[in-house]
Amino acid sequence: MYGSHEHAHCVEEAINTASRICDERGLRFTGLRRRVLELIWENHGSAKAYDLLENLGGDYSAKPPTVYRTLDFLQENGLVHKINSLNAYVGCSHPLQHKDCFFLICSACNEVEECCGTAMADALRDMTAKQDFKPDHTTLEIEGRCHDCQAGVQ
Amino acid sequence: MYGSHEHAHCVEEAINTASRICDERGLRFTGLRRRVLELIWENHGSAKAYDLLENLGGDYSAKPPTVYRTLDFLQENGLVHKINSLNAYVGCSHPLQHKDCFFLICSACNEVEECCGTAMADALRDMTAKQDFKPDHTTLEIEGRCHDCQAGVQ
DNA sequence: TGAGTTATGTAATAATATAACATTTCTTGG
DNA sequence: CCAAGAAATGTTATATTATTACATAACTCA
Ligand SMILES: [Zn+2]
Ligand SMILES: [Zn+2]
Ligand SMILES: [Zn+2]
Ligand SMILES: [Zn+2]
Numbered sequence: 001m002y003g004s005h006e007h008a009h010c011v012e013e014a015i016n017t018a019s020r021i022c023d024e025r026g027l028r029f030t031g032l033r034r035r036v037l038e039l040i041w042e043n044h045g046s047a048k049a050y051d052l053l054e055n056l057g058g059d060y061s062a063k064p065p066t067v068y069r070t071l072d073f074l075q076e077n078g079l080v081h082k083i084n085s086l087n088a089y090v091g092c093s094h095p096l097q098h099k100d101c102f103f104l105i106c107s108a109c110n111e112v113e114e115c116c117g118t119a120m121a122d123a124l125r126d127m128t129a130k131q132d133f134k135p136d137h138t139t140l141e142i143e144g145r146c147h148d149c150q151a152g153v154q
Numbered sequence: 155m156y157g158s159h160e161h162a163h164c165v166e167e168a169i170n171t172a173s174r175i176c177d178e179r180g181l182r183f184t185g186l187r188r189r190v191l192e193l194i195w196e197n198h199g200s201a202k203a204y205d206l207l208e209n210l211g212g213d214y215s216a217k218p219p220t221v222y223r224t225l226d227f228l229q230e231n232g233l234v235h236k237i238n239s240l241n242a243y244v245g246c247s248h249p250l251q252h253k254d255c256f257f258l259i260c261s262a263c264n265e266v267e268e269c270c271g272t273a274m275a276d277a278l279r280d281m282t283a284k285q286d287f288k289p290d291h292t293t294l295e296i297e298g299r300c301h302d303c304q305a306g307v308q
Numbered sequence: 309t310g311a312g313t314t315a316t317g318t319a320a321t322a323a324t325a326t327a328a329c330a331t332t333t334c335t336t337g338g
Numbered sequence: 339c340c341a342a343g344a345a346a347t348g349t350t351a352t353a354t355t356a357t358t359a360c361a362t363a364a365c366t367c368a
Contacts, residue, residue, distance in 0.1 A: 028365080030315070049355070061317055068356065069316080084238040085293045087324095087355065104287045115285065123277035128296060131269065133258045135298040139239045142282060144289035182334080184346070203324070215348055222325065223347080241324065241355095 011041040014091050018079050021095060027077060032060055036070045037091065040080060045110035046088035083112065085141045090114065100124065102140035108149035165195040168245050172233050175249055181231060186214055190224045191245065194234060199264035200242035237266065239295045244268065254278065256294035262303035 018037055022029035039055050040047045049067050056062040071089055074080035078095045082088070083103060090103070093114045100121035104113040120140070128135045172191055176183035193209050194201045203221050210216040225243055228234035232249045236242070237257060244257070247268045254275035258267040274294070282289050 028315075030364095032316075063316095063318065064356065065318085065358090066316070073315095084295075104282070104285060106287075107290065113285070113287075115281070117281055120277055120281050123274055124296070127269070127271055127274050128258070128298070131258060131267070132301040132304075133260075133267075133296070133298055134304055135296045136261065137297045139293060139295040139297075141238075141293040142278070142287070142289045143291045143293075144282070144287055147286040150286075150288055182346075184333095186347075217347095217349065218325070219327090219349085220347070227346095 007042075007044070010044075011038055014041045017095060018074075021077065021079070025077070027073075032056075032066070033070055033073060035060065036067065037074060037079060040074075040089055041091045043110075044112070046083050046086055046090045046105075046112050048086075048088050052089075081114070083141055084139050085143065100138060102138075103142065104146065105141060105143045106146035106149050107143055108145055111146060113146070161196075161198070164198075165192055168195045171249060172228075175231065175233070179231070186210075186220070187224055187227060189214065190221065191228060191233060194228075194243055195245045197264075198266070200237050200240055200244045200259075200266050202240075202242050206243075235268070237295055238293050239297065254292060256292075257296065258300065259295060259297045260300035260303050261297055262299055265300060267300070 015034060015038060019029050019034075021027075035056065036052055039052050049064070049071065052071075053062045053064065053067045056067065060066065071080060071082075075082060075089075079092055080089050081092055081101070081103070083090060083105065086105070090112045092098075092101075094116065098114075098116040101114050101116045102120060104115060106112075124135070124138060124140075169188060169192060173183050173188070175181075189210065190206055193206050203218070203225065206225075207216045207218065207221045210221065214220065225234060225236075229236060229243075233246055234243050235246055235255070235257070237244060237259065240259070244266045246252075246255075248270070252268075252270040255268050255270045256274060258269060260266075278289070278292060278294075
């Protein structure tokens with residue numbers, strides 16, 4: 001639960017990082033892409049495509065392909081992840097730096113925490129090696145209760 | 155790859171097991187439920203809801219709620235799993251016996267193998283415990299190439 | 309500048325899933 | 339057996355999520 005922290009800071013930092021990454025890669029961090037990424041970061045949970053669509057009034061002509069194309073760009077460049085079990089999107093909390101991340105999804109406060117533990121990655125690698133399976137992409141999403149949301153629930 | 159094995163046997167066995175489980179639990183394994191489970195098992199990959207719908211001609215009036223309700227029943231009773239990354243459904247290969255299963259999805263032959271390794275389950279438990287997160291449900295889906303589909307691909 | 313590329317706009321539609329209510333089928337106590 | 343009541347299925351409509359195809363606009367760089 002991040003209820004009380006100064007959240008504008010997270011958004012700002014995420015945007016700055018994204019901007020830097022795009023610069024480094026020669027990608028265009030357009031107004032639309034910036035705005036969508038801001039909207040995604042404006043809570044610590046996940047954002048649904050059609051909610052983003054609704055919130056993209058003003059300058060941006062908001063139709064589904066606009067949002068999905070932007071989400072594609074952000075995902076391809078590691079700035080956003082899709083949460084398959086929710087059909088929703090979260091900002092990547094450490095772009096460029098990770099491989100094999102997974103997500104802790106709190107069903108009480110709806111926050112999504114992204115984790116990159118080598119222990120999990122190792123276990124996954126061992127397991128797939130044992131089956132002689134060559135993994136390309138892993139979806140690991142754990143739904144439950146975060147630390148702060150366990151109070152009084154046992 | 156199960157290309158050459160006598161697949162009718164798998165279907166039959168899955169149906170028999172499901173029938174037994176429903177009997178034991180006082181659940182009704184109706185014609186519709188049996189037929190949907192058969193269709194799901196008729197390949198080793200996964201089945202999409204609307205494909206099931208198409209294949210449910212004949213006796214069954216095939217409209218979306220018919221299929222989704224049946225899938226709900228089968229999932230609730232552990233006979234079928236949903237693969238979130240594919241929006242598709244697979245028969246459970248060991249109903250009743252498992253907890254914490256995960257899926258190896260071959261993007262070449264489309265087969266889905268269900269695995270229940272305690273090593274993975276342990277790693278997951280350690281990881282979530284470390285974060286003080288209480289997991290309720292885990293989605294773990296690994297897309298890649300199965301043993302038989304790696305030939306000639308490096 | 310202007311030709312080529314990349315990004316965005318727009319309309320239509322596909323794919324996945326659920327809500328709400330009617331009807332049928334099954335079960336079970338009387 | 340027979341009528342509640344419960345469970346399952348039928349039916350219509352609609353919600354939600356995502357893509358295709360083609361038009362226009364903005365940017366790049368020679
Ligand atoms: Zn990430
Ligand atoms: Zn929480
Ligand atoms: Zn299973
Ligand atoms: Zn394969």
